[in-house]
Every structure is written in C-alpha cells, then in structure tokens.
Amino acid sequence: MAGLTLTSLGGAGTVTGSKHLLQGGGRTVLVDCGLFQGIKNLREANWRPLPIAADSIDAVIVTHGHLDHVGYLPRLVREGFTGRIYATPATRAVAEIILRDSAHIQQRDADFANQRKSSRHHPALPLYDVDDVEATLPLFQTRPPHVPFTPLPGVDVVYRGAGHILGAATATITWDxxxxxxxxxxxxxxxxxxxxxxxxxxxxxxxxxxxxxxxxTESTYGDRLRQATSPLDELERIVTGTIGRGGTVLIPAFAVGRTQTILYYLWQLLRQGRIAPVPIYVDSPMAINAGELLRHFPDQHRLDPALTEQLFAIADYTRDPEASKEISADRSPKIVLSASGMATGGRILHHLAAFAADPRTSIVLAGYQSVGTRGRSLADGARFLKLYGEWVPINARIEDLHMFSAHADGDELIRWMRGFTHAPERSFIVHGEPAAAEALRHRMHRELGWQATVSVPNQVYAL
Structure with a gap:
C-alpha cells in the first residue's frame, strides 16, 4: 500500500498490548510495545509472532512506562529487534523497574508451572527473562519533552506531558x-x-x-465519568469503617503512580485528623522503587521535596518476603497497599488469600480492572476467587473507586481534544474495550464534529 499507513498490532478492542505501527517510505516505527494482560486469549496473544519481523522495525517510540505499553520490548529484542527505543528520561527509569519485575514474574510463573506440571508445554518457558531485559535497556535513548528529535530521516517527534504517571507523554510524529x-x-x-x-x-x-x-487516542474511560464524591471523603469512610470493625484495608495498587497517589490521600487524612493512626504498609518492592523516582525527578510532579518526604514517612516499606508474610499473618487493623493493581500476580495474592474471606476486610479497587483479571472478577461481584489453586470465598467488602484511576474520563478526553486549534482530518480510537471506544466515537462526533474510526486489530489504514 502506497503512502503512510497505521496498523494497531495491539491495544485495539482492548486496553492492553498497545503496539501501533507506522509504515511509509521504507521506514517502520512502532509506537509503544506493550504486553497483553487479562483473559487467557489475550495473554496467549503475547506468544503469537507479530505480523512483521522484529528486525524490520527501525525504531520504537514509547509514550510511558506501564507494562501494557513497554512489557513486550524484551520479547521484541529476543526476536531480533536491534533499533533504538525512545522515551522521556523518567519513562526510561520507570520502564527499567517494570521490565525487571516482569522478567522475574515470567520466570517465576514458568518455574511454578513446571513444579506443578500445570502447563501443556514441557518445559514451560518464560516469554522472556532477565537476560532479555539486560539486552533491551541499552537500546533506550532518552529525549526530554518539548524538544523535537529525529529517530529516522524524515521522521520528527515531539513529546509533551500527558499526566497519567511519571514521565508519561503524548507523541506527535511528523512523517515526511x-x-x-x-x-x-x-x-x-x-x-x-x-x-x-x-x-x-x-x-x-x-x-x-x-x-x-x-x-x-486512547479510550479507557471513554464511556465513564468520574464519581463526583471526594477521594478524601471516600477513603475516610472506608478506612474509618474498616478499622472500626477491627479489619484490614487491602488495596491492590499499581506500583507506579497509584500507590503514591493513595499515600498522598492517606497523608492528607492523617494530617487533618480525619482517620486514626494505624499501621500503613507498602508491601511491594516495585512500588518502593517507583516511589524513589519522585525524588529523582522532582520537576515531573507537583510535590515539593519536603512534602515528598512527609508522604513517605507515613508508611512502613516492605522488601523482605518474610516480612510480607508477617503482614498477612497479623490480624490487627491496618492498611496494606500491594501490587499488582489488578491482582494478576505479586504479593497482593497472598494478602487476598489471607483476608478476602474475612467480612471485616475492605478490598479497595483503585483503578481500571481489565477483563479476565482477578480485580475485574472482584469488581463484578465474584463470590469466590482462585488463589494458589484454591477457591477462596469473598466475604470482604469490595469498594470499586474509579476516582483513583490515572486515566482521563470521557469528559476529560473531550476537554483535551478541545485543545486542538484545527480538527484532525482523521481520528482513530484505540486502547479501550468496545463499549468505551464506541461511546467516545459518538461523543467526538456529537460534541466536536469529528469523524473517528474505532481501530480494528491488524487492519492497515492508509493515512
């Protein structure tokens, strides 16, 4: 096909696996390179070869460091990619934390499957390992926001702040x-x-x-509006009620961004005397490492250094696995923030196994929960959850608080689009479940007069 084309190899019809391919004039650029998460057929898509050879991709432009935007990079490198990976400095730092953790999880899950003989593959293998991550990290080239750069002849890129998490950026690509x-x-x-x-x-x-x-454009919350109630009020209600009945507030929280935001609200509640002091645990080495980045990139967020230190001082930080198990064994009132945010893996699982059956417990879902994850099952009212091969009854109170999500809601997406001085000639909607993407398409047409296309996976669109 002649001219510039766009193909979504992931992040179309779903909120995970973002991979958007630009091709034209003998050049090939991949925007984001994320891992599929959630239901089994999505996870299995990570194992299927891309419809384009990895060594034919000239460069990768990364918008931010979440797993669903960078988590496939080591696999791409394993399959032969040798080009450059561009990101903002903070995104590169976040991606290193995310990718190292992902490789550890891939290897651990493969080892567990081999021990239990629970995989149809013998032996079960990780999608990638630590060596693949070590081969990937040197390929990163950092570029600051607002400064144009040229990854390939005739391809100019500018990053601008996107909010969302540390280092996140929009990417504007001018293709000659x-x-x-x-x-x-x-x-x-x-x-x-x-x-x-x-x-x-x-x-x-x-x-x-x-x-x-x-x-x-993404469309994660294209069909939703944020709750009008205050995050402080909701968190106060949950913490006060749970601690009052002698329970544990258990918060599956994304290590990058969400954990730090919830700590901020807890700090505010403690400072204002609205909740009683109780032990607060951040039980996630990745979240601890991500929190350190607030110190390393003070110009990338609103907190001044003194406030950052006060924020960190309210919690105990757990790296040691044995200390994590002691938290699960402790039945006294407390607040536990632990990854992963959708309860797909990590230490949150043994906390759920310990506390989900206790009616005194509150489980706070603090962000988007993809289809097929344990977090989505909890949000949808599941009565049982499978943990470590056993079905655990869910007697805890489930609090689904979208207000803590780091994604723009439908109104905020439209507000951002109103910043254009001229309407785009074409718009494509990605990174959303079908209902959310379709709702955003209708709003864009009704409120902005823009015609938009909901991207179909692997369909080639001429631009």
Missing amino acids: ESPGAPGGRQTTVAFTGDLGRYDDPLMFDPEPVRRADVLV
Missing part, C-alpha cells in the same frame, strides 16, 4: 513521505498514549496538542 525531496507530503500523527486527569494531586495536567493531521 519523501525525505530530502522538495515539496514532499508531510503527515503529522498525534498519539495520546494514556492521558492523565486534570487537577491530579501529584501529576501535572495533560498538555494540549494544537494541531495534527491524524489523532490516535
């Missing part, structure tokens, strides 16, 4: 279809990555993109 030739056609494609919220207590507002020929 005939670089070096006079009068060649240029097409500008803006990728939202994941847009953050306005007036977030930690992250800055997402910055506008004023003009692009093509927009590729």
